[in-house]
Amino acid sequence: xxxxxxxxxxxxxxxxxxxxxxxxxxxxxxxxxxxxxxxxxxxxxxxxxxxxxxxxxxxxxxxxxxxxxxxxxxxxxxxxxxxxxxxxxxxxxxxxxxxxxxxxxxxxxxxxxxxxxxxxxxxxxxxxxxxxxxxxxxxxxxxxxxxxxxxxxxxxxxxxxxxxxxxxxxxx
Ligand code: HEC
Numbered sequence: 001x002x003x004x005x006x007x008x009x010x011x012x013x014x015x016x017x018x019x020x021x022x023x024x025x026x027x028x029x030x031x032x033x034x035x036x037x038x039x040x041x042x043x044x045x046x047x048x049x050x051x052x053x054x055x056x057x058x059x060x061x062x063x064x065x066x067x068x069x070x071x072x073x074x075x076x077x078x079x080x081x082x083x084x085x086x087x088x089x090x091x092x093x094x095x096x097x098x099x100x101x102x103x104x105x106x107x108x109x110x111x112x113x114x115x116x117x118x119x120x121x122x123x124x125x126x127x128x129x130x131x132x133x134x135x136x137x138x139x140x141x142x143x144x145x146x147x148x149x150x151x152x153x154x155x156x157x158x159x160x161x162x163x164x165x166x167x168x169x170x171x172x
Pocket of ligand 1: 073080
């Protein structure tokens, strides 16, 4: 009887650990992100002049999905696998030329991607609306989609903090 009790306690403990593990893993799931996206977080930089725009939750959720399809192979969690010095974290985006830390400049990048210094166009090397033959995932993205993907990039540092784009330079 005592053994049975012990075994049940063990099972219960295992169940509790399992459930908390699942909840933990779901921390950055769609629902959790939607719940966190209050108006302040959804207010992002629209352009270089410092204008801001508040987009609806749906845009961020759609942007997240499309980012995962078209961009995450190279930019999972905001890093850049093949060029860790040029991540999607705020600091990297701010330091680019022109600065890419706003919606207009990110959408522009997806039409005309350039090197970090802005000097050389790299549309054959980076997904863009100009290189849909090489990057077919870019083919069906509308202007609104490009904006939603860009909005996702700008909101993730506010949701994930330093974990977005971590792993660049020093830790590699
Ligand atoms: C095949 C890998 C790959 C894919 C897929 C990819 N990227 Fe990139 N991305 C890169 C590389 C490499 C760089 C760095 C380019 C450079 O500066 O030489 C980069 C740079 C960037 C930058 C500039 C970052 C900065 O700090 O200036 C942005 C913005 C960006 N990518 C957005 C996207 C988006 C949005 C998508 C999806 C539509 C995407 N990328 C898909 C590889 C990729």
